[in-house]
Amino acid sequence: MKISSRVQNIAESMTLALTARAKLMKKQGLDVVGFGAGEPDFDTPEHIKAVAIEDIRNGVTKYTPTGGTPELKEAICNKFKRDNGLAYEPKQILVSPGAKFSLFAAILTLCNEGDEVIIPSPYWLTYPEQVKAAGGKPVFIQTGVESGFKVTPEQLKKALTPRTALFILNNPSNPTGAVYSKEELEPLANVLMQTDISIISDEIYESLTYDGVRFVSFPSLRPALKERTIIVNGVSKTYSMTGWRIGYAAGPAHIIAAMNRLQDHSTSNPTSFTQRASATAILGDQSCVEKMRHAFDERRIYMVGRLNAIPGVRCATPQGAFYVFPDVSAFYGKKLSGKEIKGSLDLANVLLEEHKVAVVPGLPFGDDRCVRLSYALSMQEITKGLDRIEAALKSMNI
Numbered sequence: 001m002k003i004s005s006r007v008q009n010i011a012e013s014m015t016l017a018l019t020a021r022a023k024l025m026k027k028q029g030l031d032v033v034g035f036g037a038g039e040p041d042f043d044t045p046e047h048i049k050a051v052a053i054e055d056i057r058n059g060v061t062k063y064t065p066t067g068g069t070p071e072l073k074e075a076i077c078n079k080f081k082r083d084n085g086l087a088y089e090p091k092q093i094l095v096s097p098g099a100k101f102s103l104f105a106a107i108l109t110l111c112n113e114g115d116e117v118i119i120p121s122p123y124w125l126t127y128p129e130q131v132k133a134a135g136g137k138p139v140f141i142q143t144g145v146e147s148g149f150k151v152t153p154e155q156l157k158k159a160l161t162p163r164t165a166l167f168i169l170n171n172p173s174n175p176t177g178a179v180y181s182k183e184e185l186e187p188l189a190n191v192l193m194q195t196d197i198s199i200i201s202d203e204i205y206e207s208l209t210y211d212g213v214r215f216v217s218f219p220s221l222r223p224a225l226k227e228r229t230i231i232v233n234g235v236s237k238t239y240s241m242t243g244w245r246i247g248y249a250a251g252p253a254h255i256i257a258a259m260n261r262l263q264d265h266s267t268s269n270p271t272s273f274t275q276r277a278s279a280t281a282i283l284g285d286q287s288c289v290e291k292m293r294h295a296f297d298e299r300r301i302y303m304v305g306r307l308n309a310i311p312g313v314r315c316a317t318p319q320g321a322f323y324v325f326p327d328v329s330a331f332y333g334k335k336l337s338g339k340e341i342k343g344s345l346d347l348a349n350v351l352l353e354e355h356k357v358a359v360v361p362g363l364p365f366g367d368d369r370c371v372r373l374s375y376a377l378s379m380q381e382i383t384k385g386l387d388r389i390e391a392a393l394k395s396m397n398i
């Protein structure tokens with residue numbers, strides 16, 4: 001059998017692979033600290049679980065409409081009004097099995113063979129693979145610690161060509177934790193308004209911002225932008241519901257209808273008995289969100305402080321999501337535990353194999369100078385893991 005060239009070009013998800021490897025080592029009895037996780041470590045709140053349990057008992061176990069139940073779509077419309085000041089109707093909403101599929105459906109719907117798709121780098125490693133699977137060409141805009149990992153309007157203007165079809169904005173960002181302010185989004189909107197390209201605004205980490213930073217949904221800046229933007233969001237990160245697989249997209253009705261047709265013939269509906277529970281999460285008491293955000297915030301401050309105290313590590317303070325993305329390139333070209341460290345892949349490998357701590361290399365996120373550490377693990381585990389990283393890196397005597 002031959003693998004199609006389209007799928008042959010798709011890279012393995014290094015975050016999923018690394019998390020699986022760390023989990024396997026743990027299962028084998030090894031005391032591994034995993035900073036790889038892309039999901040909150042908290043349990044899903046009880047009041048949400050109770051609704052799903054009730055639905056399973058009541059036989060809500062059959063197909064639902066492809067794009068989600070009317071009740072859940074209504075709840076999502078209410079959320080957009082409440083949190084983002086955006087008015088959407090249910091026909092402008094598509095619920096999918098996870099925001100990852102919402103993104104894929106949007107990219108497949110908006111990107112033709114050979115189209116260019118602009119992606120700020122570092123990026124969530126799934127974007128370029130989905131773009132390639134859609135036959136598009138990822139075009140990266142490189143950002144770094146200097147600019148707070150944010151794209152400038154000049155950079156965006158320079159990346160545009162007659163073949164540009166789409167711009168993907170991830171705010172707050174995975175892996176950098178960067179959050180764009182309204183003042184930083186405005187000039188980007190100005191550049192985009194002079195083009196006719198489509199925009200995907202991935203806002204999955206919306207609820208996780210720190211230091212009093214206020215999240216601004218990109219299309220809320222002006223009505224004309226909303227007509228060209230697909231917002232992607234979901235319940236995974238906000239309510240610690242990653243396994244429930246409920247993500248959603250909002251945008252112009254004809255684009256949502258096209259995405260719905262694609263979903264009709266690919267996944268069909270998202271899981272039936274997680275939908276009313278997701279509506280409960282979205283509409284119910286939001287204090288669980290604040291509780292989790294508060295815990296993340298404490299860990300974030302601790303991690304940034306500890307990492308920056310290691311000579312050679314440069315860690316920007318992220319203002320969103322639950323990742324830190326320190327620059328560890330000062331250690332490249334040196335040896336760790338007898339092995340030469342040429343880049344982020346080597347460092348991640350040796351840290352896992354020899355020091356029992358899992359970090360994700362920055363290379364597949366578009367920046368080999370960095371590694372990504374999630375702080376979705378307990379303070380006790382964070383402390384233990386950072387002790388190991390500190391000891392390992394200090395042993396390199398840079």
Ligand SMILES: Cc1ncc(COP(=O)(O)O)c(C=O)c1O
Nearest residue numbers: 038098099100124174234236247
């Ligand atoms: C930036 C970003 N977008 C989207 C997703 C997808 O979330 P899910 O498919 O769990 O809803 C993730 C998950 O890691 C993410 O980091």
